[in-house]
Amino acid sequence: xxxxxxxxxxxxxxxxxxAPATAQTALPPTSSPxxxxxxxxxxxxxxxxxxxPASLLPARSWTKLMGGLASHFGENAMLDxxxxxxxxxxxxxxxxxxxxxxxxxxxxxSDTPLRITDxxxxxxxxxxITAAEFSSAKVKSRSNCxxxxxxxxxxxxxxxxx
Amino acid sequence: xTRFVILLPVLLAAAAAQAAPxxxxxxxxxxxxxxxxxxxxxxxxxxxxxxxxxxxxxSKTARPDxxxxxxxxxxxxxxxxxxxxxxxxxxxxxxAKPDRYSVMADTEKWFARxxxxxxxxxxxxMEKGDFITFMTGQ
Numbered sequence: 484x485x486x487x488x489x490x491x492x493x494x495x496x497x498x499x500x501x502a503p504a505t506a507q508t509a510l511p512p513t514s515s516p517x518x519x520x521x522x523x524x525x526x527x528x529x530x531x532x533x534x535x536p537a538s539l540l541p542a543r544s545w546t547k548l549m550g551g552l553a554s555h556f557g558e559n560a561m562l563d564x565x566x567x568x569x570x571x572x573x574x575x576x577x578x579x580x581x582x583x584x585x586x587x588x589x590x591x592x593s594d595t596p597l598r599i600t601d602x603x604x605x606x607x608x609x610x611x612i613t614a615a616e617f618s619s620a621k622v623k624s625r626s627n628c629x630x631x632x633x634x635x636x637x638x639x640x641x642x643x644x645x
Numbered sequence: 646x647t648r649f650v651i652l653l654p655v656l657l658a659a660a661a662a663q664a665a666p667x668x669x670x671x672x673x674x675x676x677x678x679x680x681x682x683x684x685x686x687x688x689x690x691x692x693x694x695x696x697x698x699x700x701x702x703x704s705k706t707a708r709p710d711x712x713x714x715x716x717x718x719x720x721x722x723x724x725x726x727x728x729x730x731x732x733x734x735x736x737x738x739x740x741a742k743p744d745r746y747s748v749m750a751d752t753e754k755w756f757a758r759x760x761x762x763x764x765x766x767x768x769x770x771m772e773k774g775d776f777i778t779f780m781t782g783q
Contacts, residue, residue, distance in 0.1 A: 510750075510753060510754060510757055511749065511750040511753060512750060513748075513750045513751055513754050529732075530732075531728045531730055531732055532728065532730035532731070532732055533730070533732070553761075557708055557709065557710040557711070557729070557762075558708065558710065558711060558729070558758070558762045559757070559758040559759070559761040559762045560758060561754075561757055561758055561761075562754070563750070563754070623731060624730070624731060626730055626731075627730075627731055
């Protein structure tokens with residue numbers, strides 16, 4: 484490699500390292516320090532989708548998910564660092580492996596699912612639901628828990644035992 | 646029903662009268678004006694027409710699921726939109742949602758996310774100002 488191209492490669496590498504930090508620090512905080520972590524999580528996650536209960540994924544999944552908000556299921560969902568830290572702490576503290584959610588039984592410790600619909604408990608309890616039912620006008624998507632579970636947004640799946 | 650028919654023009658007139666930036670929106674526009682001037686000394690002001698074109702355009706560099714602002718927001722800024730996950734999005738037009746463009750941190754958050762999702766790059770201060778100028782006039 485010529486000296487000039489070496490310098491260019493080094494500069495490019497420096498940019499790649501610096502870019503995410505720059506993008507993050509440029510965003511001012513959207514959450515109030517006075518708000519509870521739960522309220523901040525509900526506000527930010529709930530802006531785009533149902534507020535999925537933290538107990539439905541293990542802590543390692545939430546950590547991975549919160550570290551990848553720049554490409555969140557096909558969209559950019561970046562948060563300012565302070566708000567992201569608050570939400571990550573809330574999700575990991577209340578995660579399913581921490582609270583002992585039996586729906587995570589059967590999940591290998593080496594498996595870090597990003598989708599709740601990829602967890603063994605979810606697959607088990609939805610095995611009798613047909614593809615047609617999931618794509619029906621009422622449900623539309625597997626991510627639309629509330630279509631069938633009225634209390635889903637409050638973390639209640641009672642009466643929906645598998 | 647009769648009362649509603651009589652009331653309707655009054656409501657529409659009220660909405661039309663609101664279609665101008667309030668102090669909070671003006672503060673955001675002023676901030677973006679400063680940034681636009683810093684980026685280009687010849688900056689000549691924001692354009693609602695350019696903002697509308699940006700809103701309606703189909704991007705050639707978009708992420709596959711979000712080719713345009715209108716993918717989620719619909720082509721009518723006074724109507725509610727819907728996220729890909731199915732959640733309702735309040736209208737973008739200031740007349741239909743008077744708290745739009747009033748908290749700079751929120752405005753910046755959504756531009757940062759959505760410009761990247763639709764354009765795969767950051768929006769310029771001029772694009773942001775054009776967009777808000779269009780939406781505050783709607």
